[in-house]
Amino acid sequence: MTTIPSSGSNAERVFIFDTTLRDGEQSPGATMTFEEKLMVAECLDQMGVDIIEAGFPIASQGDFESVHAIAGRAKNAVIAGLARAINADIDRCGEAVKHARRGRIHTFVSTSPIHLQYQMKKSEDEVLEIIRATVARARNIVEDVEWSAMDATRTPIDYLCRCVEMAIAQGATTINLPDTVGYATPDEYRAMFEAVRNRVPNAGKAIFSVHTHNDLGLAVANALAGIAGGARQIECTINGIGERAGNAALEEIVMAIKTRCDVLPYTTGIEAAMLNRASKLVAAAASFPVQYNKAIVGRNAFAHESGIHQDGMLKNASTYEIMTPESVGVTKTSLVMGKHSGRAAFKSKVRELGYELGDNAIEDAFNRFKALADRKKHVYDEDIEALLDEGIATAADRMKVVALTVIAGTMGPQSATLTLDMDGKHDTIQSSGNGPVDAIFNAIHKLVPHNALLELYQVHAVTEGTDAQAEVSVRLAAEGRSVTGKASDPDTLVASAKAYLSALNKLTARGARLHSTAVG
């Protein structure tokens, strides 16, 4: 690379607040298990995230337990929990984060006229009084209190300033002004921070924070504009997952600041070489695939297709690359693994790909790698990553595919004979359907009667070639929850069965009752 600008000595530190486990988990289908949340939190902590928003403790017993456990384990990061401006929320959040080395209560209330009139049915003065009482209550429990003005970007500036002044007077140490509905433009967002910081007399006592949503595709641009307006904390998520169109993507913000430090004179504490690993981990844990052309972490982010670009790249990478793949932890796809590779080579490949596995998990992964290498000539890094991610997701599964035989082709009806292991007991059934996938899903339905709704069925190839592994995603919804199961296998139909079961496993793990509605 020839033109990497260096961040001058006056680059200012910006704090990274990751909300993958809270706002990110609010993406439909992106729910994670307790173990998955601990793994993601550990990765974020190692990567240098300053504040991890670990969840919404009052939302459920599961949320409370994961925030509590993450608070007890984090080595470096501040652990925050979210709380509405309600006493019970604040107290529960306090219980979850109080024992952290550094714990934070993040409390919020809506401030915009639309929210006050239609959702809260409260006057401006009533909301001001709520801010006074709830921030003070939070501050009595922990020293580190963040207050958010929900829908700040649609709040008249005079009233917003009164709210911010009140929150700081009651001891809020961070003030977050979110673009909750993803409506602001960068100029407007920057101007809002400048106005509030100039007009609120006690503004200097708090750090200001940006929190942006991507409804108009402006989340990262708005976050950076807010920083130019004086904010020094950025709320973001890995892979940009989050409510509706998502939040600002952490990896994009970090690399924009790093790559363009000539015009963005800031620094973060993030170890950028861990970004690719974090992206893969979150995609696997949340079963939320990353779009191919996603900036920084998409599989095409460093792929050069056109002849002119390839020619330039061969001569000098800086012709068409503004950052190196290695700088975000992408290693070149290599073809070194095959059926003759031994345990030691496999272990070192696993480490090279950024995974830390215990002895049992390595042994399990190695056996699955051997099985794959027997069936697939070339085992690429992506194949091993798919296999490891699947292992992370399936370690605690109660139902597993033991055997599957499918009859497909032009002479219907297509049929499937399926054997499942359910809590150690094997059961076999045959079923037909309108196509092989339908036949498999019907067979699973017979063995595991349920009324979950199939919301999504998606297949893509992990690598190239007709022997490539198929990666299948299945999203199921039941009792207002929606979960995504993912699985890969060189046989698309086997991957389909595993992905469907993985989603069912997640639903049951989250306590959903799979009502018995036996089908014929």
Ligand code: KIV
């Ligand atoms: O988007 C938003 O306003 C939020 C708040 C809870 C901070 O997520």
Ligand code: ZN
């Ligand atoms: Zn949000």
